[in-house]
Amino acid sequence: MFKRIILIVMDSVGIGHAVDANLFGDEGANTIGHIEKVGGVLRCPTLKRLGLAEISDIQGDEEPVQGLFGRLHEKSKGKDTTSGHWELLGHPVEVPFPTFYEGFPKEVMDAFTRETGYGYLGNEVASGTEIIERLGAEHIKTGKPIVYTSADSVFQIAAHEDIIPLEELYRICKITREKVCIGDYYVGRIIARPFVGELGHFKRTANRHDYSRMPEKTLYWEILQQHKLQTIGVGKIGDIYANVGISESYPTKSNAHGMNEAARLLGGTFKEGLMMINLVEFDSLYGHRRDVIGYKRALEDFDYQLGGFIELLQPDDLLLITADHGNDPTWAGTDHTRELVPLLGYWKGLRRPVALGDRDTFADVGQTILDNFGLVGHMGTSFLECIKEAK
Numbered sequence: 001m002f003k004r005i006i007l008i009v010m011d012s013v014g015i016g017h018a019v020d021a022n023l024f025g026d027e028g029a030n031t032i033g034h035i036e037k038v039g040g041v042l043r044c045p046t047l048k049r050l051g052l053a054e055i056s057d058i059q060g061d062e063e064p065v066q067g068l069f070g071r072l073h074e075k076s077k078g079k080d081t082t083s084g085h086w087e088l089l090g091h092p093v094e095v096p097f098p099t100f101y102e103g104f105p106k107e108v109m110d111a112f113t114r115e116t117g118y119g120y121l122g123n124e125v126a127s128g129t130e131i132i133e134r135l136g137a138e139h140i141k142t143g144k145p146i147v148y149t150s151a152d153s154v155f156q157i158a159a160h161e162d163i164i165p166l167e168e169l170y171r172i173c174k175i176t177r178e179k180v181c182i183g184d185y186y187v188g189r190i191i192a193r194p195f196v197g198e199l200g201h202f203k204r205t206a207n208r209h210d211y212s213r214m215p216e217k218t219l220y221w222e223i224l225q226q227h228k229l230q231t232i233g234v235g236k237i238g239d240i241y242a243n244v245g246i247s248e249s250y251p252t253k254s255n256a257h258g259m260n261e262a263a264r265l266l267g268g269t270f271k272e273g274l275m276m277i278n279l280v281e282f283d284s285l286y287g288h289r290r291d292v293i294g295y296k297r298a299l300e301d302f303d304y305q306l307g308g309f310i311e312l313l314q315p316d317d318l319l320l321i322t323a324d325h326g327n328d329p330t331w332a333g334t335d336h337t338r339e340l341v342p343l344l345g346y347w348k349g350l351r352r353p354v355a356l357g358d359r360d361t362f363a364d365v366g367q368t369i370l371d372n373f374g375l376v377g378h379m380g381t382s383f384l385e386c387i388k389e390a391k
Contacts, residue, residue: 004317006319012283012325024079030339046304071342145164210239225246230270235251282299315349322362367382
């Protein structure tokens with residue numbers, strides 16, 4: 001039906017607490033609703049035209065809706081990047097990844113020192129920007145990397161690029177992935193967190209790199225790839241899926257860079273298959289830092305780019321937009337929030353708006369993508385027929 005499907009993941013753009021949010025301490029969280037409540041009316045005419053105001057607590061525009069819209073419920077036992085993205089492509093996380101609310105056990109850190117040859121600073125639950133400011137001077141003095149975690153299943157390693165060069169930091173992370181965080185300590189991601197600058201003015205760079213645990217089930221990426229379709233990841237998509245089933249990967253430095261890369265590929269080498277784009281700055285720069293105004297501005301900037309991007313679509317292209325979890329910048333703490341996420345879509349030739357209602361799993365997205373190419377998955381319910389009726 002469609003030759004090319006473009007799936008944009010607005011990292012952390014939740015639209016209200018999930019039905020099981022109380023299990024995560026997130027009942028009442030509402031990323032996009034609270035951004036508008038605190039920061040003022042969101043100027044996102046393109047997203048609203050696709051139906052965002054129909055499925056969230058934000059003010060709509062006078063323009064009629066011309067898109068596909070619904071809400072996705074997560075089945076996975078988590079609220080992080082990995083569980084959200086994996087479920088979108090048919091791999092729910094049924095057993096929560098291990099988390100460490102008091103830092104990592106001695107045996108893990110002993111293994112870290114033994115295998116990497118480095119001591120460490122920190123080993124605690126912390127905000128990345130805060131711990132860098134607090135321990136950055138000692139890191140520069142000693143050369144020891146800064147280790148920290150969060151409510152997510154992550155082992156994060158921060159280092160100044162002038163003290164531990166990028167390639168060496170990546171090597172440390174790779175060793176940690178393969179030899180340290182194993183068995184009972186097999187966390188979702190090892191994350192390299194490089195930074196630059198002087199004391200009091202440290203700044204994390206865009207050279208972050210994630211090392212995901214390996215999927216245990218077949219990803220829908222693999223099914224697409226087996227049938228000779230293009231599988232393209234833009235942004236940190238390759239990292240999130242451990243590059244399983246992804247034939248082309250294009251890392252990016254920002255949301256704007258991600259949209260530009262997607263536009264370049266759309267007008268060039270992307271001919272048939274799936275291109276998935278992760279826009280991480282909503283989460284990393286604004287959600288975790290509880291920056292309401294910055295988050296609002298990022299949404300409006302994306303909306304502006306999205307308007308131009310839609311003009312590049314061909315009649316046999318399907319655009320889908322969603323998120324992987326919430327990260328309410330008005331919420332307590334600095335971690336993700338368990339929320340419903342939006343499902344928006346558009347294709348040229350759409351004759352009327354399509355309301356998809358509440359979907360039982362993120363995997364409905366992946367199942368629809370497979371269905372479009374005449375393929376069958378193992379999880380999710382396709383909404384392709386709804387699209388056909390409005391085509």
